[in-house]
Amino acid sequence: MDCDAFYASVEKRDNPALQGSPLIVGGGRRGVVTTACYQARIFGVRSAMPMFQARKLCPQATIVPPRMEAYVEASRQIRSLMDKLTPAIEPLSLDEAFLDLTGTARLHKAPPVVLLAKLANRIQADIGITISVGLSHNKFLAKIASDLDKPRGMALIGKAQTREFLKGKPVGILGGVGPAMQHSLARNGIRTIDDLLRFSAKELTARYGSIGLRLYDLSRGKDSQKISAQTKVKSISHETTFEVDTADPDTLDGHLWRLSVQTADRAKAQEKVGKVIVLKLKTSDFRSLSRRLTIDTPTNHADTIYTIANRLLQNALPHAPFRLLGTGLMELSAQSSAPPIPDLLDSEAPKRQSIESATDSIRRKFGKKSIQKGRALK
Ligand code: TTP
Ligand code: MG
Numbered sequence: 552m553d554c555d556a557f558y559a560s561v562e563k564r565d566n567p568a569l570q571g572s573p574l575i576v577g578g579g580r581r582g583v584v585t586t587a588c589y590q591a592r593i594f595g596v597r598s599a600m601p602m603f604q605a606r607k608l609c610p611q612a613t614i615v616p617p618r619m620e621a622y623v624e625a626s627r628q629i630r631s632l633m634d635k636l637t638p639a640i641e642p643l644s645l646d647e648a649f650l651d652l653t654g655t656a657r658l659h660k661a662p663p664v665v666l667l668a669k670l671a672n673r674i675q676a677d678i679g680i681t682i683s684v685g686l687s688h689n690k691f692l693a694k695i696a697s698d699l700d701k702p703r704g705m706a707l708i709g710k711a712q713t714r715e716f717l718k719g720k721p722v723g724i725l726g727g728v729g730p731a732m733q734h735s736l737a738r739n740g741i742r743t744i745d746d747l748l749r750f751s752a753k754e755l756t757a758r759y760g761s762i763g764l765r766l767y768d769l770s771r772g773k774d775s776q777k778i779s780a781q782t783k784v785k786s787i788s789h790e791t792t793f794e795v796d797t798a799d800p801d802t803l804d805g806h807l808w809r810l811s812v813q814t815a816d817r818a819k820a821q822e823k824v825g826k827v828i829v830l831k832l833k834t835s836d837f838r839s840l841s842r843r844l845t846i847d848t849p850t851n852h853a854d855t856i857y858t859i860a861n862r863l864l865q866n867a868l869p870h871a872p873f874r875l876l877g878t879g880l881m882e883l884s885a886q887s888s889a890p891p892i893p894d895l896l897d898s899e900a901p902k903r904q905s906i907e908s909a910t911d912s913i914r915r916k917f918g919k920k921s922i923q924k925g926r927a928l929k
Contacts, residue, residue, distance in 0.1 A: 559591075561621050571590075572613065575587045575605055584596060602614070625645075637652055645820045671705070710772075730794045747766055789879070790875055808857050825883050827845050827880070830864055832876060842864075
């Protein structure tokens with residue numbers, strides 16, 4: 552299940568004046584769109600778009616800054632409703648999770664599709680936002696299905712429909728096949744699922760290693776990955792492979808921020824904090840580099856992850872150009888309900904704002920350096 556225009560939906564719920572007109576959540580230091588409601592999307596506004604472009608496309612939109620604490624709270628409430636359906640839940644981010652409903656029909660005396668429709672109604676009634684659901688016989692198909700019918704969607708890909716569904720689809724719909732992989736596949740004439748079907752497992756493995764074998768399975772609608780409940784998680788990370796290797800500090804910095812936000816978002820969804828911040832790099836000659844730093848206060852704040860990963864990146868720049876960049880958190884522990892607030896922020900942060908947005912405002916007020924001083928770096 553995946554919430555519809557999550558941050559924007561929470562904002563509209565909390566401020567009825569925003570309802571019925573285009574809304575963009577974002578801005579701040581980076582000046583990009585975090586998310587846009589579906590009305591704003593009609594005008595072409597998208598996540599990660601520069602704000603000046605979004606304003607041009609949709610001048611009538613209201614723009615509000617993110618309020619992370621409200622989203623974390625909504626995410627927790629959604630989680631507690633999902634907990635009633637199954638113990639096998641794997642959150643992917645604040646607004647998205649896999650639920651394994653195998654064997655729950657007998658317990659709840661209703662098939663998964665009914666349970667999920669009830670869940671969607673319940674979330675709308677109790678929490679005031681809408682979700683979209685994808686139901687299928689494995690994870691990668693369920694994820695695809697969750698996007699098919701958005702917003703307020705309910706899409707099902709049954710076993711018997713799987714081959715027909717995948718026919719003619721671009722390889723980009725497969726999980727993990729990003730722009731770089733698409734490019735590499737296209738060089739071998741593979742653009743659609745049908746193109747993949749022409750190759751044997753052996754051929755794909757020879758060309759692409761273990762990913763090749765996974766592509767062989769996915770193109771046949773097979774995915775044996777289990778839904779892993781959060782107890783097993785040892786580290787939380789996000790990485791990206793560039794379409795073209797890069798040494799450009801601005802490009803790397805942009806990706807680093809985005810990856811830090813994604814890592815933080817995933818950690819928050821799992822209510823985890825990490826003591827070790829990791830930067831992962833792959834050079835253009837395929838060497839893997841990993842840099843890490845232990846901090847005093849375990850965190851799941853994007854800003855802290857970014858600040859530290861950025862330091863690590865600066866030291867690693869002599870190894871550029873890079874083909875892959877990633878950020879991660881390790882040595883995870885459970886996030887206590889009231890996370891300790893660093894001293895610097897304690898006196899400055901407005902009560903209602905989240906620590907994240909407080910960090911941003913402190914930065915804006917006192918400059919980039921101030922935040923590094925406030926963090927107890929080892
Ligand atoms: P998504 O589920 O990707 O997007 P969404 O919920 O806004 O819209 P959709 O209906 O298409 O699912 O992401 C969930 C939230 O994560 C989103 O509301 C804002 C945040 N987010 C970012 O902060 N940066 C990003 O680049 C993206 C894509 C999302
Ligand atoms: Mg969503």
